[in-house]
Each structure stands twice: as C-alpha cells, then as structure tokens.
Amino acid sequence: MPSFIDELPPLPDGYHIRKICSDDYGRGALEVLKALTTVGEITNKEFEHTIETWARHPEIYHTLVILDLSETVVAIGSVIVESKLIHHCGKVGHIEDIAVRPNQQGKKLGCTLIRHLIKIAGSLDCYKVILDCDPANEMFYAKCGLSKAGTEMQFRF
Numbered sequence: 206m207p208s209f210i211d212e213l214p215p216l217p218d219g220y221h222i223r224k225i226c227s228d229d230y231g232r233g234a235l236e237v238l239k240a241l242t243t244v245g246e247i248t249n250k251e252f253e254h255t256i257e258t259w260a261r262h263p264e265i266y267h268t269l270v271i272l273d274l275s276e277t278v279v280a281i282g283s284v285i286v287e288s289k290l291i292h293h294c295g296k297v298g299h300i301e302d303i304a305v306r307p308n309q310q311g312k313k314l315g316c317t318l319i320r321h322l323i324k325i326a327g328s329l330d331c332y333k334v335i336l337d338c339d340p341a342n343e344m345f346y347a348k349c350g351l352s353k354a355g356t357e358m359q360f361r362f
C-alpha cells in the first residue's frame with residue numbers, strides 16, 4: 206500500500222512542479238514570495254547568484270516551484286536539509302518560505318508543494334521535518350499532515 210510520503214496529491218490540470226532555476230526570475234518567483242514577506246529589490250544577477258549558491262550544495266538546498274499553463278510561477282517553497290550529530294548523525298528537514306500567489310490560493314497548491322518537500326526530506330533520510338509559522342497557518346499545515354510541536358523562539362537582528 207502506498208505510504209503518505211509516496212502518495213502525492215495531483216496538481217490541477219495545466220500546472221506542474223519542478224526545481225527552481227535561474228530563469229524563474231522572469232517567471233515571477235519573487236512576486237510570489239511577496240505574499241509571504243518583504244522581498245526587497247532583487248536584481249536578476251542577485252537572484253542567479255543565490256540559485257547558483259544553492260546549486261553548489263545540492264544535498265542541503267531544495268527549492269521547488271509550481272508553474273501554471275502560462276509558465277508563471279504560482280507557488281514556491283524550500284526544504285533545507287540539516288546534518289546533525291544527534292540521532293546518530295541524523296538529518297532534519299526545515300521547511301522554509303512557502304508562498305502561493307494570492308490569486309491562486311485555495312487550489313491545494315500549497316499543500317501539494319508541502320507534500321513534495323516532505324517527500325524530498327524523506328528520500329534523503331531525514332528523521333523529521335519541522336517549520337515555524339504564524340498561528341493563523343496552523344490548520345493549513347495540519348491539513349498537509351504536520352502536527353504541532355514546541356514553541357518558536359527568535360532573536361532578531
């Protein structure tokens with residue numbers, strides 16, 4: 206029987222999911238992230254530099270995008286794989302920077318993206334996947350299969 210990790214929900218017709226690439230600057234990847242937080246004025250060169258930095262560490266950085274039929278980025282999210290000493294040199298996946306274009310929310314794109322990121326972490330032998338979120342998003346993550354654990358703390362610079 207397929208497990209929760211293997212059985213990925215389908216995307217709506219015309220949408221596809223893949224790894225981010227440098228050309229996604231022109232496909233609106235940064236506009237999507239503005240649904241999450243301040244992004245700043247990032248040049249194409251700065252965008253490419255970050256994608257190249259991630260590409261040099263393929264065991265750590267995994268960023269996926271969902272595109273619609275017009276090849277516009279409509280959702281984006283990452284899982285960062287941390288290698289630890291505890292749990293017999295285990296690995297933990299940190300889900301980060303999840304955003305769905307406002308006019309595309311409510312189509313299960315966010316949940317499908319999360320399920321793909323969890324699958325990546327599982328395939329890399331992570332023993333868990335964790336994330337920090339606003340309490341307003343708790344139900345969303347619960348619907349994607351995550352459960353509440355712990356308290357978020359921060360020190361802001």
Ligand code: ACO
Nearest residue numbers: 240241302303304305310311312313314315316338344345
């Ligand atoms: N509260 C309660 N339920 C929610 C919420 C919410 N805020 N958002 C979605 N859901 C529910 C949906 O109703 C749906 O329920 P159903 O299966 O019963 O129909 C289920 O969760 C799946 O929803 P999706 O359609 O997959 O969600 P969507 O594609 O709209 O993406 C997201 C949700 C990512 C939170 C989107 O609204 C968004 O981009 N928000 C702004 C940015 C943001 O807050 N990102 C998360 C930051 S946390 C982090 O990055 C680790």
